[in-house]
Amino acid sequence: MRIPEQEAHRLDKADPGHRHLFHVPPADGGRYPEAAYLAGNSLGLQPRATRAELLADLEAWSRLGVEGHLEAERPWLPYHELLTGPAARLVGALPEETVVMNSLTVNLHLLMVSFYRPAGRRSRIVVEDAAFPSDSYAVRSQARFHGLDPDTTVIRLKPRPGEETLRTEDVTDFLAAEGDTIALVLLGGVNYLTGELMDIAAITAAGRAAGAVVGWDLAHAVGNVPLALHDWDVDFAAWCSYKYLNSGPGALAGVFVHQRHLGNPDLPRFEGWWSTEATTRFEMTPVSRPPATVEAWQISNPPIFAMGPVRTSLELFDSVGMPALRERSVRLTGFLERLLDEVTVDRPLTVVTPRDPARRGCQLSVRIGAGSAAELTKRLRHEHGVIADAREPDVVRFAPVPLYSTYHDCWRVADALATTVEQDR
Missing domain, CATH: 3.40.640.10 (Type I PLP-dependent aspartate aminotransferase-like (Major domain))
Incomplete structure (x- = not known):
């Protein structure tokens, strides 16, 4: 990789995001303790606040029974x-x-x-x-x-x-x-x-x-x-x-x-x-x-226990704000694009997402020239601790989510993708 790992660490220090507010799965393989999780376009990570907020709603049910519709701290009737x-x-x-x-x-x-x-x-x-x-x-x-x-x-x-x-x-x-x-x-x-x-x-x-x-x-x-x-x-x-x-x-x-x-x-x-x-x-x-x-x-x-996690998440978006998230998204996705530009040279890989930041969100989709997308994502996970999303037959999706993804996650993705594809040549 021409872009060194230290560059990703430097960018994370300058532009840290909000990873500390989320539970990040442990890595299944590779040399890092946490997964590089770029599958938030399929299922987002759990906010740390969700568990306590959900337990509070459950506690109201145990304590109040039917009266929770009107007397819970967050009454269920207008929840x-x-x-x-x-x-x-x-x-x-x-x-x-x-x-x-x-x-x-x-x-x-x-x-x-x-x-x-x-x-x-x-x-x-x-x-x-x-x-x-x-x-x-x-x-x-x-x-x-x-x-x-x-x-x-x-x-x-x-x-x-x-x-x-x-x-x-x-x-x-x-x-x-x-x-x-x-x-x-x-x-x-x-x-x-x-x-x-x-x-x-x-x-x-x-x-x-x-x-x-x-x-x-x-x-x-x-x-x-x-x-x-x-x-x-x-x-x-x-x-x-x-x-x-x-x-x-x-x-x-x-x-x-x-x-x-x-x-x-x-x-x-x-x-x-x-x-x-x-x-x-x-x-x-x-x-x-x-x-x-x-x-x-x-x-x-409405199902109250299903509404609680949505409410917790929406409060987080209200706190951080979409303008700030969008700005970080453009920076983070742009960094991943620079890395993938290097990885795709002379390899059977093609980025199919528009290059113009105004025409994309925080996702870059890569079409692979040989093999199965599902098999590739399985190897990325178990050999490198990188979690991405496959869309068969030949597209792997990487989503650097601005709330919790890091520049180092992006670097790990590119390094793992290059290594795995090179091994198959």
């Missing part, structure tokens, strides 16, 4: 409201536009009940060809639910031949040309495979100008890049909380619905107990009275 403000700030939304509930794909389906309304010629759904499989399954099932053929209803936008990522102008040009046939645009804010950050504002504007509804899957964007959903005029969005938000495996997800849709009685929704006005919930009337907020999309009462 979800503790998450609303910080979640709204994180995605650039108004509090009434934001709620934490359910899981990501469940929320996408609930939102498509309202916002995918095919009518005549305007019936198609636009996704990216490299959409996460769950999104593909969801939109295809929605098309079938409406009696449509998913093979012709779902349009999958592909990069230009020989390119790895979508160009914004190709997306907006397609929407301008085909807009009168499109009912819904549903794209990933940051693509899970390539790490490409889409131009959410420009694509939203183009989709809405074409007469389509525009929604976003922000699973890989929230907590990764700054967002301004309200100002960008996004119709709806959904995200998970277990990747960059570090809220635990299968953590509760989030939903955004733009203010202009709130309180619209003509917008269809599925309803349940938590969809009605909180002040009238215990009147036990048979007809719902939904509030003019995104909480009208809630169905069930």
Whole structure:
């Protein structure tokens, strides 16, 4: 390695991040005690504060029983409201536009009940060809639910031949040309495979100008890049909380619905107990009275012990702030890119993530020219203590998360990747 290990240590001293706030797994192999954990785009690390906060909620249950709904230090009945403000700030939304509930794909389906309304010629759904499989399954099932053929209803936008990522102008040009046939645009804010950050504002504007509804899957964007959903005029969005938000495996997800849709009685929704006005919930009337907020999309009462880790994580983001995290993300990912530029020379490795920092989050995806991505990540872990994420057949994803990853983690990744690939030549 031309970039010495000492350079990584120097950068960590000057730009330390917040690693001390997290539990870092021990290394499985190699010469360092802790893992170099660059898989936060799959599952974030556990904040040290989570355990005590969760135990406090459990203690309230043991001490108060049912009375904890009103008498706990953090009463359960309005518990979800503790998450609303910080979640709204994180995605650039108004509090009434934001709620934490359910899981990501469940929320996408609930939102498509309202916002995918095919009518005549305007019936198609636009996704990216490299959409996460769950999104593909969801939109295809929605098309079938409406009696449509998913093979012709779902349009999958592909990069230009020989390119790895979508160009914004190709997306907006397609929407301008085909807009009168499109009912819904549903794209990933940051693509899970390539790490490409889409131009959410420009694509939203183009989709809405074409007469389509525009929604976003922000699973890989929230907590990764700054967002301004309200100002960008996004119709709806959904995200998970277990990747960059570090809220635990299968953590509760989030939903955004733009203010202009709130309180619209003509917008269809599925309803349940938590969809009605909180002040009238215990009147036990048979007809719902939904509030003019995104909480009208809630169905069930929130699981308190699942909400606690999300609340703890959101407080951490509120404390550190996305602007500072984004600045460190650009520096950290740029350092990893410099290292990978060295490693990929004369080796069967190609970085497929855009080089422009404005077009990516904290992820660099590497396509390997031979062998299995899963097998490579297994060797990186067991031989070098490097934890990365494989997407078969041939992409390995490295996510230098600005909250807890270090420059030395990045150096270890590059050194381990070079060593492992060289051994196979």
